[in-house]
Amino acid sequence: MAAVVIDGALLEGGGQILRMSTALSCLTKQPITINNIRANRSKPGLRPQHLSGIKLVGNLCKGKLRGDEVGSSCVSFSPGHTSKGTYEADTKTAGSICLLLQVSLPVMLFADGSIQATFKGGTNAEFAPQIDYSLMVFQPIAKRFGINFEADIIRRGYYPKGGGSIAVVCEPIKCVKPLSLTDPGHLVGISGRAFVAGVLPTRIADTMSKTATSILKKRFPNIPVNIDVVHETEQDALGNGTGIIIVAETSTGCLLGGSGLGKRGIQAEKVASDAAESLIAEIQHGGCVDEYLQDQLIIFMALAEGQSRLLCGPISLHTQTAIHIAEQLTKAKFTVTPVSGKEACFMIECQGIGLQNTALQS
Known part of the structure; x- marks a missing residue:
């Protein structure tokens, strides 16, 4: 070929x-x-x-x-042929573990049996989902496609050394189910995690939690907000790191995230306020997923058996790219349509190819 x-x-x-x-x-x-x-x-x-x-x-x-x-x-x-078994991948840097999960999960789903994998690198890296986002936002939504995987954090790792590790177990599936996320519902709660690791003082995480909570409560006064403050021990994490992940949940089970990582010279208040304002913007768009989830779902929509529909805010360049590659390699057909009466809101629809895992018994 x-x-x-x-x-x-x-x-x-x-x-x-x-x-x-x-x-x-x-x-x-x-x-x-x-x-x-x-x-x-x-x-x-x-x-x-x-x-x-x-x-x-x-x-x-x-x-x-x-x-x-x-x-x-x-x-x-x-x-070649995807086989069950035990695998390992190591970026040997602070490169994102979550991107290793992202590239491998679709493949592991169509193996001929269960796969156990260990991924090493950075758990909370720039320009990539934080591991907390992958577990708090992506994983629950993936289950709606019929996708079941477990990812246990063995150790967190931060820039510049990385050294983090997660253990993944993925069960194969016969076919990906279509997804319909078209009703954003109403906001019911906001939860999150503000953390520090290494020599950084707990007060940094506390400041991030209080700052984000204050901003969110001011915007959504009747919605419960609970952002945990966490100081990771030397056994739990390698290196110094700090950041925040905030997740909004709606009455229809939609999950939207906002996050930020601390770095030298950036105040904790700034990190937290940026994360909170990002989440508020996602909620206000009126979509069922945030900007960072929409492109991650495209590959599964293309593979699914039947039509998937996804209500989104503004379509990101990453999502446009994902659609282009999915159409080129699977021949699935996507349409992106502006939603009447909802400014900057779009419906992504896809007739998936219904890829079958022929290695599994019917």
């Missing part, structure tokens, strides 16, 4: 193209060639984070990679 050629500089032009393309190559049994990898970035080509992700997919499905080295601008991948 001739390789499908994918432009790695298209639209978002980042690691997402690599992750989705290699995962879908595995699932659809199509060889791919990705050119112009991250061509528009300040450091173009493969970075260690991306390399560890595509190598993980290659290991999962016994695929063959070419061009798999740091700095490479072109990668070719030929998929």
